[in-house]
Amino acid sequence: MLPRILPKSARSLLPDTFTIALVITLVSASMFPARGVAVGWVGTAANVAITLMFFLYGTKLAPSRVVGGLTHWRLQSLIFVFTYVMFPIVGYAFLFVPVGLLSSTLVIGLVFLTLLPSTIQSSLAFTSIAGGNVPAAMCAATLSNIVGTVLTPLLVALVLSLQGGTDPVAAISEIARLIVAPFVAGQLLRPLFGGFVLRHAVLVAVTDRSSILLIVYGAFSRAVRQGLWSTVSVQELSTVFVLEGLLLGGMILSLRAASRWLGFSRSDEAAAVFCGAKKSLATGVPMAGVLFAPEQVGLILLPVMLFHQIELMTGAWLSRRYARDSVAARKSEIDPPAILRDA
Numbered sequence: 001m002l003p004r005i006l007p008k009s010a011r012s013l014l015p016d017t018f019t020i021a022l023v024i025t026l027v028s029a030s031m032f033p034a035r036g037v038a039v040g041w042v043g044t045a046a047n048v049a050i051t052l053m054f055f056l057y058g059t060k061l062a063p064s065r066v067v068g069g070l071t072h073w074r075l076q077s078l079i080f081v082f083t084y085v086m087f088p089i090v091g092y093a094f095l096f097v098p099v100g101l102l103s104s105t106l107v108i109g110l111v112f113l114t115l116l117p118s119t120i121q122s123s124l125a126f127t128s129i130a131g132g133n134v135p136a137a138m139c140a141a142t143l144s145n146i147v148g149t150v151l152t153p154l155l156v157a158l159v160l161s162l163q164g165g166t167d168p169v170a171a172i173s174e175i176a177r178l179i180v181a182p183f184v185a186g187q188l189l190r191p192l193f194g195g196f197v198l199r200h201a202v203l204v205a206v207t208d209r210s211s212i213l214l215i216v217y218g219a220f221s222r223a224v225r226q227g228l229w230s231t232v233s234v235q236e237l238s239t240v241f242v243l244e245g246l247l248l249g250g251m252i253l254s255l256r257a258a259s260r261w262l263g264f265s266r267s268d269e270a271a272a273v274f275c276g277a278k279k280s281l282a283t284g285v286p287m288a289g290v291l292f293a294p295e296q297v298g299l300i301l302l303p304v305m306l307f308h309q310i311e312l313m314t315g316a317w318l319s320r321r322y323a324r325d326s327v328a329a330r331k332s333e334i335d336p337p338a339i340l341r342d343a
Helices: 017-031 037-060 063-069 073-094 104-114 121-129 134-162 168-188 190-199 201-225 234-261 266-276 281-291 294-334
Strands: none
Touching (some): 037 190, 037 281, 104 234, 104 281, 104 294, 121 134, 121 266, 134 281, 168 281, 234 266, 281 294
């Protein structure tokens, strides 16, 4: 009953259903982590889930969406630069966060967050609410995810190899097996399965989200068995929250300033903000399971999941503000000021 009692603006800041499911999964993994034989079963199921997710991504993402939207190349370039240049630059700066503030694993989680592609569903939803350029947003989000399937893991492998954290050859091999190969197979088989995926969008969405929850449960089960909650302090979580809030706010303000400097319309600015300042939890969870050591995955995913909720709450508020501003702008064009009406 609480959401109905609250005003609409406040309800938009409440956690969405998927975030609530993530919290329940974290609590379940903390109280009942997989042990014994179940560890192997959960690990195998997680690998199957990762393969299935990227196969479905391949069947869902239409390359024609990218080709059709590339005509607005300045907007697409701005979003791409922020996603894969500006965010990673800030991510590299996170590597210099003092050890006393955050553990090295949480720092890697922050860096990993900045290397992820943009979201698709929420970027389009917020752009639509804001009255933005939805076709351009669709192109940008699709392109970001297609490129990110290869570019994000390669950037992660590069950064970690520079930090001495992983073998880039082994990481690329695992990427090719569990991520790139299923994605390419999905693209190739799209003529056969694309129609089914479109007709059963709800079933596919449930499969996607169930797979993410399974991967999260497996990752946090291992982390809890190794003492996750005894190693992460409230101060560290607060620091991550502040850093991510500053990161998101800085990117939104920079995208707005860049859009206006480039002379974009309000519609294009909204698309730039909601595609260029977002990071994908749905892509980050399975990639983390492939790229990082099992004992690190749970802790590395904490910043990604926290950023997911921050960007959803911010996007819900900001999209409605864009919508109100657009309505006010249109009204001022239709209704001249009183002094002009009286003239």
